[in-house]
Amino acid sequence: MSAETVRTTAEIEIGGRRANPLAGAARRLFAAQEGILLLCIVALFLYLANRSPVFWTERNIGTLLTQISMVAITAIGMTLLIIAREVDLSVGSMQAFIGVLAMQTLNATENLFVGLVVALLVGAIVGLINAGLTLGLGISSFVVTLAMFSIVRGAAYTSTDAAVQNEHKIPAFRTIGIGAIIDEPVRIPWPVIIMAAVFIIFFLVLRGTTFGRYIYAVGGNPKAAALSGIPVNLVKTACFVITSMLAALSAFILIARMNSGQNNAGFGFELQVIGAVLLGGASLAGGKGTLIGTLLATILLGTISNGITLLKWDTNWQTAVPGIVIVIAVFLDALRRRVTREEA
Amino acid sequence: MAVAQGADVRLSDTVPGWKRRLARAARYEDLSLVLFFALVVGFFLIFEPSAREPRIYPDLLRDTSPHLLTGIGMTLLLLAGQLDLSVGAMLALTGVVTVDVFNRTDNMWLGIIAGLLTGPIVGAIHGYLVTVQGMDSLMTTLGSMFTIRGLVYVYTDKAPITDENGFKSFNKLWNGDIGPLPVPGVIAIVLIALAYILLTRTEFGRNIYAIGGNKQAARVSGIPVRRITFTLFVISGTLAALSGLLIASQTSTGYFDAGVQGFELIVIASVVLGGVSLAGGEGRLISAMIGVLILGMTGKGLRLMNVHTTQQLVVTGVLMLMAVYYHRMRKQLVLRSRDWT
């Protein structure tokens, strides 16, 4: 019965022309950027599962998801920020700076909770500075956070000679880095569950709350949003702070994975994050983007990197292949928009 | 505010004369940036004796020539509301192609032509993807930045390609001098002049501003938006290739990692510091070029002062903020001064 309904809808959508139901489903899938990413991921998964015996194993999928968790968590915040028509280029430098500070705090206090709170607080402060300079001085956030990218990296270099080692030996800290929340029936590493929790929270925030609607409104048309009484600056500030705090959370996971705080961590991290958000369908022009798109894009880029190593390709391809995939995905998206006559 | 409305005459009387004169001066954006540049140079002249050597300044022009050249293309693109992130990777591609052709053909001119051709070819691909396929320029060039860099890695296997013939005259492209000016500086000045004429004296230039200001309106008023945008990508690619050629001349090698330290971001930051808007349609070429010199001089001055990387990063960041804020203040002053007269 329900299958019948689907078929009917599909046929109506195609506008009376006779077509098989598969084309209708494909067309609907094709109607959004997420569909294209999903197709790319499925194709890539099938290819890798076929070529590498270890790809589709619990261990590899666990590693893959752990690897992408840091980019994904920051990208979730960045999605909100980019929807609100702002951007943050300083998240990579924060991986180093906040990571070092967090490890120093952990060493000094031997308290996991304090370390985490300090990391998040420093993140919030950096976010407030970004927001203050952008909104208070009226400078574009691209320039403000490019300057902060440089300043925060400088701060990271100042805060330690090279790296802060784990001297506190808090067992729970190691568990976050290398342990799993459950081992049966499937092993779920801590970073993965943290990523999932962050995703669900912000998915609900963006979909179901006034704040979420405000973010889209502010980015879509700031003047109209301001006229209709939306506190534009407050909404944008919140997005800046959320992005930085999630970047701090990523930094915390990173130091747990490395078992040290490195002042040279996170080079190029901002490009991975922003690249994933934009590939996921958001636009720097604001007002547009979804968390599902961001997550799918992160998975796609992470799987490419994972696959190249698994297949033992020449490491030189690690740079080229993601680039080619980005171009292809953007091309398919442009094609999709032309077919569906959607406005850019 | 309420008082000010309808009381224009009285208000303009209350504005002191110096402020009016300042506002009048502030209308000249290029002048205000020259002033900013002079402040930076002045600072180093006072605090660093070795900055007083006259040799430093032609060298500054030489060092920043790749940024200036690429900056011209970036400014034109930004004015039309587009962006090219692949320029850093282009430096590597052009250098590798140039020197590889040197070694394969033992002919300098073939190498130079092949190297320079990478620019219009890559630019045309970008232009095609953006204008015909309707792809977003930021994402397209982000993707091609990784693609080009990655293909260079694959081709060279991350080993620099050395010029086996050791073409001395090719090195002159970077090292040579024409009178007191370095050759790359002269190339940059000539091309800046040409671009300036193009931008301010031709319909093509006016159309660039129109497209960046409002694409839909430009299209409706019959401006060939696609053709102009396409041309700009070709220009930007060619200028990036020319910069790559200069660096190949400086190093006598095709270096796979040329420009990898955020060359594209430095160029974008420089022209934005020079007042070019990221949103398109706003900015001046000469100001943008002074923006490049400001960042270049800061780097040079800090190195002369032996300032450590750590502080260099912080100072550069703070300076960038100051420069952009300075711009904004200037613009506000100009806007407000319209009410005074």
Added chain:
Amino acid sequence: MKGSTEHPLLGRIGRLAVVLTAMLMLTPAIVLAQDATPAATPHPGDQTVRSMDPQNLPEGWTIPARITHVTNYGVHEWYQNLTKGEAVRAEEYGIQFEQVDANLDLQASLAAAEEAIRNVDVLNFTPVQEEPSAATITRLAEETGKPIICESSPTGGCTTLVSIDDYAAGYKVGVWAGEYVQENLGGQAVILDIGLPALQTTVNRSKGFIDGITSVLGDGARVAQSVDGKGLKDEAVKVASDALTANPDVNVIFGINDDSALGGLQAFEAAGGDTSNLLVVGFGCEGKACKDALMEGGPYKVSAAMFPEYQGRLLIDAAVAAFNGVELPPHVVAPSTPVTAENLSEYYTLENGEYTANFDAIAQISVEGEK
């Protein structure tokens, strides 16, 4: 310039005679020190650099007023410790020493060399990348006539290079690893090589290690995979995690620096591997991280130590010698040796949580046959 120089001994019969006499007098020692390979004749300039004493310089020598080191990556611990060593030595001579850093930017590095050389007597220079720096360094050397002492990578135009022999250091630590695997891991080594293909020096480290371990184990040594960790710990953890999934039988992890090796170890632990059957081999051991890891007694058993503090001293000594017209060999080889939990205290003294290098012990390390 460097390439066209003949061996200085050939043109200098007088000095050759002196050396020959010295060799005759030292014959017993040389015979004892000789392995199967014939020992290279010690270069007189090399000997001079290694035996300099700031308080007791040869008659007629002058001390350069100013030396600047243009580093490629000053925030790295290696360069921090290296330039500390240089600063200490420079102070002993009364030389004004400064450091300018290019922060991995080739353009900035070349501009810095150009700016610095006019204001100094000797330039110490670490290229961001050797070949692309050669043209500028050669030109500066010709234009100014000032000595340029290079560090890390052989660069055209340099008066001499002061650095370890990366291949030999890798080979030595490879032999150590081979013997360890022979005794403790059943003679079978499955190697994960966390390299840095962008630099020739680090490529040589990997090559040396693999040749060294193969020389002991023969067919028992197998490279499962070589990955690019970019010399960074976060990158190393990432690529090693994937590579270890593809090669679960890896029992030897080699990293071209300590961050790479320690990153590989983290990835191994995260994958739940049995670390009792694992050997991790690092390179450099310039920082506390490596020394602490060695002393911990875990799988991180050995690192090819490069002694940055001592190398900094050699750099200044070579600069002073070059300034005084001493003819230097193309490469003054800095000592390197595998350090382990057992012998670390020979080379470093631990006091209040800080390690201090023992220069006397380090100077004793043989560099014979290394180039």
